[in-house]
Amino acid sequence: MNDATTFPPLPDHLSVDPRSPHHVAAVFEHDIGIRFNDKERSDVEEYCISERWIKVPAGKALDRKGQPLMIRLKGKVEAFYK
Template identity: 80%
Template structure:
């Protein structure tokens, strides 16, 4: 049988953008889920558990470089590994 890789601890702040200083590639080798105010969200680009916010795209709006515009939502944030 194949041994599963040990999962690294989820950081307090994490971003899916590889250009961000808060991007941790080892975490993304596993499926990460975000629960925001009790509901699971699939569109989270960045989160911070201690400050209680997530960043999500603002619809289909993009900036001049083609990156989606982000809005910050505040509330209770929980990060977890999906099975």
């Protein structure tokens, strides 16, 4: 396993979408985990720790551009490296 000092710091607000201003490519070079309300989630597309929310896909529904529709869930958010 890599030494924890080689990981870039996890931002407060992070998005998986490379078109987003909150996308940090250096962070995605490592495995990231998100714990939401003390349960690990693997379907998180975007999170904000300080505002306490995550965005996840709303089933199979797509918007008019073919992107998945997102819903925002509020609760306790923790991000960590696996």
